[in-house]
Amino acid sequence: MQTSTLLIERKRHTATIWLNRPERHNALDEHVIRELTHSLQQLAGETAIRVIVLAGCGTSFCAGADLDWMRRAATFTATQNREDAQALATLLKTIYRSPKPVIARIHGAAMAGGMGLVAACDIAVATEQAVFGLSEVRLGLIPATIAPYVSEAIGLRAMRRYTLSAERISADKAWQLGLVHELVPADALDACIEKLAQQLALGAPQAIANSKSLLRQTAENSTADDSWLAETASLIAQTRTGAEAQEGLAAFFDKRRPAWQEETR
Structure with missing residues (x-):
């Protein structure tokens, strides 16, 4: 199954949703957010699916918000901006509250909103080369909608540091902070996730x-x-x-x- 921004692959009891904007490093915009939310809601109702995996095509998991989308949002009315922001909040809540376990499959960059997606998932598996970060303040923004999920994942004290400094977080540091559950070589990523999916399906x-x-x-x-x-x-x-x-x-x-x-x- 394919939408304009996603690929959805079903294999036995597992559905993998691939963010499919590799040329944009799978950055989030209103179209990705709408289609991803709808797909998650649909899969939640499929009894044959026991596990959902969230992944990214290309070289990155998700580079955060699409800057063209952010530029457009700056011209929205106050009502349009609230509705637009609420759509992302709804997506994160949909992931977090899914009745099915959701695994984040992370390689490359998982920045800002991408880090929020990771934190909203139940389990996160990353390659040793993955990189994370809360880069919002360097663009004059704040990590508002993702803050509840990232804070729960890494703790408020660590959230303070990485929100204010906007420094990059290595895969090893993300594991130490509790954002990531498993760190694996790139060629072992899919095998690790398949094993987890099998355990969850029990x-x-x-x-x-x-x-x-x-x-x-x-x-x-x-x-x-x-x-x-x-x-x-x-x-x-x-x-x-x-x-x-x-x-x-x-x-x-x-x-x-x-x-x-x-x-x-």
Whole structure:
């Protein structure tokens, strides 16, 4: 499947969305944002797809915002600018809240908005030569829509440094900061992602979606909040009586694969 800015490849239980503007280093503009958001929403509803991979064609993952788009936005009305900015915020939220695990496949540059895409994904795998950065202040901008996701990934203290300095972040430093989960040689990138996708597909689909929701709520609450701790007890109590839990436990005791794993064989 191909759109004007994307390639979408399906292989067994995994869908890979390729940003397909290599001549622009896969920079984001209103067309990429609209098509990527729509594709993610569509894949979220496909039961045969268990894992989504976000990747970039050419030499870069994503170089951030397309500067021609930024130049055009400077001439928008206040209402147009808010709507335009909201579209990017919606894209990042769509990635972050996808019921399916989303893996970032990173090579080359992942700058500014590209770094935001990485942070919004559940798992990030990068080549040893990848480079990251929050370059906005050097253009008179701020990393507004990506800040919640990057801050969660690397922590607010590190976010302060790299937002204000706009210095480049090496792949090794990104791994140390927690932005990237795995660093691999370029020729091992796809094999690493395929292995991760296989592991993710072993999980029950609804349990994965509910676990992602649980983790978001955990980030918003505290162990000092008794009502939240009581809610977690309610959540596991409800889950135990669900169809997936019943099938998973029965499969364990019967020494067989649960139904959702049979579907991906």
